[in-house]
Each structure stands twice: as C-alpha cells, then as structure tokens.
Amino acid sequence: xxxxxxxQQQLLSLFxxxxxxxxxxxxxxxxxxxxxxxxxxxxxFVRLCGRDDLHQAREPRALLSTIAKGLxxxxxxxSALERAYLESLAQQTEQHSVSLEQQALALEALHEIERLxxxxxxxxxAAFLYNRLDxxxxxxxxxxxxxxxxxxxxxxxxxxxxxxxxLYGQPSE
Numbered sequence: 001x002x003x004x005x006x007x008q009q010q011l012l013s014l015f016x017x018x019x020x021x022x023x024x025x026x027x028x029x030x031x032x033x034x035x036x037x038x039x040x041x042x043x044x045f046v047r048l049c050g051r052d053d054l055h056q057a058r059e060p061r062a063l064l065s066t067i068a069k070g071l072x073x074x075x076x077x078x079s080a081l082e083r084a085y086l087e088s089l090a091q092q093t094e095q096h097s098v099s100l101e102q103q104a105l106a107l108e109a110l111h112e113i114e115r116l117x118x119x120x121x122x123x124x125x126a127a128f129l130y131n132r133l134d135x136x137x138x139x140x141x142x143x144x145x146x147x148x149x150x151x152x153x154x155x156x157x158x159x160x161x162x163x164x165x166x167l168y169g170q171p172s173e
Contacts, residue, residue, distance in 0.1 A: 011054045023064050044068045116166050128159030
C-alpha cells in the first residue's frame with residue numbers, strides 16, 4: 001500500500017508542477033479576485049488528494065477543470081446566497097433592522113446549511129430546499145425538476161438523512 005501511496009503522491013506532485021499555472025490562469029478568467037482564484041486552485045488540488053484514480057487520468061487538464069468547475073459553482077452559489085440575504089436586509093425598514101452580529105450569524109447559518117446539503121446531488125438539494133424553504137409539495141417539485149414524485153420522495157429522504165447525520169451522527173443500521 002505504501003508503494004501505491006508513494007506513486008499517488010508522485011503523480012499528484014507531477015500534476016501540480018505541470019498544470020497549476022494553467023489552472024490558475026483558467027480560474028482567473030472566471031473570477032475577478034486573483035486571491036480567490038488562488039484559493040480555488042489549491043482546493044482543486046486538495047480534492048485530487050482524495051482520488052485513487054489519478055493514474056487513469058488521460059487528460060489531466062480535463063480532470064482539473066471538471067473539479068474546478070464544481071468548486072466555481074459552489075463559490076458562485078455561496079456568493080449568490082450572501083447577496084440575496086444582504087439585499088433582503090437592505091429592503092427591510094429601520095424598524096426591523098438587523099445588527100451586524102445578527103447578519104454575520106445568519107450568513108454563518110446559511111453557509112452551514114449549504115455545507116450540510118453539499119453532499120446531496122443538485123436535484124436532491126433543490127428538492128429539499130423547495131420543500132423546506134418554499135413549502136412546495138411533491139408534485140410541484142417533481143414538475144420543476146422534471147422527475148417523478150417518487151424520485152422527489154427519495155430526494156427529500158436523502159436531505160432528511162443529511163440533517164440527521166449533522167445533528168446526531170451516522171445512524172446505526
């Protein structure tokens with residue numbers, strides 16, 4: 001196993017040396033912040049550390065860009081969530097104003113929810129949020145997502161399981 005780990009580390013090191021500059025340039029085209037591009041570049045390589053199939057990668061740049069695209073989508077989703085929350089706060093009257101501390105706590109809670117649901121597929125996450133935040137029923141969610149009602153039930157069960165694990169740990173089977 002140590003030989004395999006060593007080969008994996010060498011391959012990861014090779015990917016980093018040969019493709020980091022390219023990946024960083026690619027990310028900078030998609031982001032306005034060079035610092036954020038640097039962070040996402042590092043996050044991309046961190047994700048590679050957990051993969052056992054690096055030796056099978058025929059197109060390292062395709063693999064890197066696929067991982068980086070997922071991270072970009074997560075970044076944009078979090079940014080959109082923050083913007084929507086801050087815009088909502090700006091529309092409130094002074095009578096209902098929220099302190100900076102309350103804003104920070106709410107953003108932290110939103111990020112925690114996002115982190116919690118990040119293990120779900122895009123459709124499962126959307127179904128769970130449609131149901132829990134928007135109050136949509138199974139049929140409405142199925143129509144929006146273009147899936148069956150039974151699939152929506154499965155998605156909701158996955159979301160509930162994620163919440164259970166976050167609150168109580170892995171369920172015993």
